[in-house]
Amino acid sequence: MTNSALSATSATLSPARIRLALLALALGGFGIGATEFVAMGLLPEIGRDLLPGLAASDPDAANAQAGWLISAYALGVVVGAPTIAAAAAKWPRKRLLLVLLAWFTVGTVASALLPSFGLVLVARFVAALPHGAYFGIASLVAASLMGPGKRARGVALVLSGLTIANVVGVPTITWLGQQAGWRTAYLAVAAIFALALLAVLATVPFQAGDKTATVRNELRAFGRLQVWFAIAIGAIGFGGFFAVYSYVSPMATEVAGLDASVVPWVLVSAGLGMTVGNLVGGRIADRSVRRSMYAMFGLLAASLVALGLSASTAVGIFAGVFLVGLAASALSPTIQVRLMDVAGDSQSIAAALNHSALNIGNSIGAALGGVAIAAGLGYVAPVWIGLGLTAAGSILAVSTFAIDRSRRARGQHVVSTTTSMHAVEVR
Template sequence: MPRAVYLLGLAIFAQGTSELMLAGLLPEIATDLNVSIPAAGLLISSFAVGMLVGAPILAFGTLRWSRRAAMLAFLTIFALTHVAGALTSSYGVLLATRVAGAFVYAGFWAVASVTAIELAGPEARARAMSVLAGGLTVATIVGLPAGTLLGQHLGWRSAFWAVAVLSALAFAGVVTTIPRGRSANTPQLGRELRSMANPQLWLAYATTALSTGAILVIFSYLAPLLTETTGLAAGWIPVILALYGVGALIGITISGRTSDRRPFGTLVVSLGGVIAAAVLLALATGTPWLAVPAIIGVGTFGFATNPAVNSRVFTIAGSAPTLAAAFNISAFNIGITVGPWLGGLALAAGAGYSAVGWIGAALAVLALGTIPLALRATGRPRAERPAGDQAAYESASSITGA
């Protein structure tokens, strides 16, 4: 794996830390800016909205830029939004910086994904994507608690300064490892738009959104589930979150090594694992020795879907991957938004926290249901298949015996 791919993973770690760290800083921010906790919580929601729209807009807008120039521009703006956030005393300005930072973070994800795939080569695209997504997983294990500790001991602004410094280091990494000039595979707008007309691509996006929603509906309510239903002390929450993150890192690493050869098989096993873990959690929320392993299982199997769904999108897109990758980032963020929303509806209706397990299992079942549809489509005669589907068909054949 080229060194540049790992440095792109570092950049995702820096930006992913910002995405996650506000979950541990809301009380400090609310007190300092004299706003309510729900108002401070909007800083998290606004980040998700910025990512949802940022990926396709910036991927489209920078299509004719060199990928190096685009990523450097995104990192510069991202760092500056955190400097502004650290300096402001205005809630409105901080909210605006969160939206702007998420906007360019989504653009960076889209361009970095294509760059990593190109550097690694088609035989290692899933491994490359597991390195990038691994940066976000490490942000869950390291960045989130580190940002929380900084905020608690040095003030929440120190966490913003730390992200700005990490972004500057990522900027230096891109400068030193990503080649200058435009890629040999220069994106062409017409070809990119034509690739988006492939129904298989939108089926892959459905898999991405549903599988992500299945994880996030559970992850978003872990803290109250553990304290109010499972009966654990609050001090156990960071430990269990860390174990969840370790499981996620293991899952994404193993999946990165299997998804290039067997993307569909990896998805079936991973989604099956999510369903089993979510059902176990729903049935055993009041039993710590069952609930905790179930939560770790959700992290392990849930994150294992990531390299497989990314590899699938790049396989379908073929030689026009930029917009396809950008819309896949948006699909992830649809799952991030919809999963917790469904969980909130169930809890507001009076259901207990076991409901988030059942909802997670149902979403994973729907995601698993997209796999036979994809296999059926990729199993069509060669003459009827879009050119980008050939590699997917060959991968599917190893599972189905076709």
Template sequence: MQAYQWGVFALALGAFGLGTTEFFPMGLLPTIAEGVEVSIPTAGLLISAYAVGVMFGAPLVTLYLTRFSHKFSLILLMAIFFIGNVFSALATDYSVLMISRITTSLSHGAFFGIGALVAMKLAPPGKQGTAVASMFLGLTIANIIGVPVATWLGQSLHWRMAFAATSALGLVAMIGLWRTLPQMEKPNRPNVKQELQAILQPAALRTFLTTVLCAGSMFTLYTYVTPILQTLASISDSNIAYLLMMAGIGFTLGNFISGKLADRSPDLSLVVALTGQVIILALFSLLVSDLISAIAMIFVWGVVNFMIGPPLQMKVMTIADKAPGLASSINIGAFNLGNALGAAIGGAVITLGFGYAWIPAAAATLSLSALMLLGINRKLSAQAPSAS
């Protein structure tokens, strides 16, 4: 590998750890609830609290870290990740576990935000999209390997072992970042007013909203994917795990494709992905009828969903070029807001009595809205120079 690729690999390792710690508690909720003597819905608040911590922590932590070099900041964020997971493993009760999870979440958005910026700076011209996608590859692989392994550890040994093993990933990532990233100068002290102006400009806000809609579409379906597949295709519990693994493989392939397309044009990658999402989601309930069709559709759905992340990160950093690190971190927060939005919309579809078969259609509406917003953003951006 080239020298810069080792640095990107270390960033991907950190992303792998963050993806693992964010998602594996979903598969261990009953075990964790029993361990800290709370109900399953109460234990579920640990997941919600993590998402909220990412959403609010991303901009605040990123602003604070502007006084340090990017290399030091990334290592510090992995140290927070390590400490948070260690304390989660040692938590004596629910309140301690909740505080530990919130602590861990504070490292999430800032790491992806600053990490994406560093990946772009490390990469040679024409390879920035691939570099960002390579970093996010850690997140997709976490869904294929990290989450299942951590879940297995929690079920086979103890839920505390899952957190302990995940904390070790943070330690390895810290060493990797220290050894592979070049020395980086401390950035100039930020002009907070200028940075706020950069992220509050209409084009940046529209891009953040695009991220919310894209993530909302993904999690409208993903949150309820098990009952949807069981309803549409009578998928057994034993096959659900394989289908989720196929989704993870699709995530990985989509992330790779998006990096290549984003090197040419971030907008091209977004248009292809969002158009694919609208088509797949519109046809989902019509075409999924057995195991084979479910495998095919969930795989393609995974591909088009993870073609979104890298180009959106590049786009928002380009638009808010006076505050790329802050913009990138806020975009991660926007993704988590979309996570909550999608779960709520899917739940509303069920509550209103439409049934699981209508959830993909609701997700398609969000993807179509994101595609329309992308077109509006391009049109307004093209008009801006002539207007000035």
């Protein structure tokens, strides 16, 4: 859509209709936050139900294997985000949003009802495919609804659904799962998606897709070295957060000795940290992406060390997960801006690739943390795994900006040499 068409779209709607449409889009983001993170607080319950034999003989191994569900969802995001974003760019946006929300609803219901671990694993992968595309398209729609000069606020409102889910939705649904079973928790998440679908259907106006978009043009981003560096920074560096967050429930109960009823409050602490981190990261990344990335990787490493040394205490685990969530979430907008800076004209897929990168980190962190637990290293081991991933992400960050400096220096050298040669010719 052209800018004039977008302005016309917002101008023809009442302020109340625009607010309702934005809330409907945010509700979809709330559902995504719930479906992505609720498993992390219910690993023991999932392991006992789907892996009863293993849970009876080796509860740690059952929790580690249940963590594969987190990895499966993350891999689904990785596959689906760029694929759907590139292939469906021409679709009318409201129609695509409805299809994606219906997909989420069916996939989440299947996750709740399928009888075996293997089938639930497949369902989590399939349910994750529309994740990145939803955020990308919903952000474009929100930007158009807000109108000129207010687009960033519209995008932030859509993403606020994900943030609020980590503060309110995930702890509440975790508590529900502990009381009524993890399957009931997933049915509650499916109900949120169904409600979001109806809300989008009722409030979001029709918007045409991008008729000029082609898969080839979007995929050109993959030919840029710095795009791959940005993806790797998100995938590896952000994995440090997920190595911890994936196993926060057994860490709270087995290491800190807290009752299972306290786990939702630990998740609230992490969610509050993520909320603050989003706000902080967006502000400092606007000033300097490089300094923001360096500072947040440093804070994430320090937070992981503090958590690893104090996880046996209630204060340590509450404060530790808050700081880890803050630092990691502050990295998210920074990595997003970096991707958009280096992706050239492939801006749509750049937004989707951010979700792919972070969910590769989700998969890597959850998988490596599970390996450490299954090896008998204990529930603090994922914290040190996370520190190693954070260190690797920091090295990649330093490398990508070193390449920028090198290219600028070579460019200046070429200009300087050309100028000197021209001066000789003149003489």
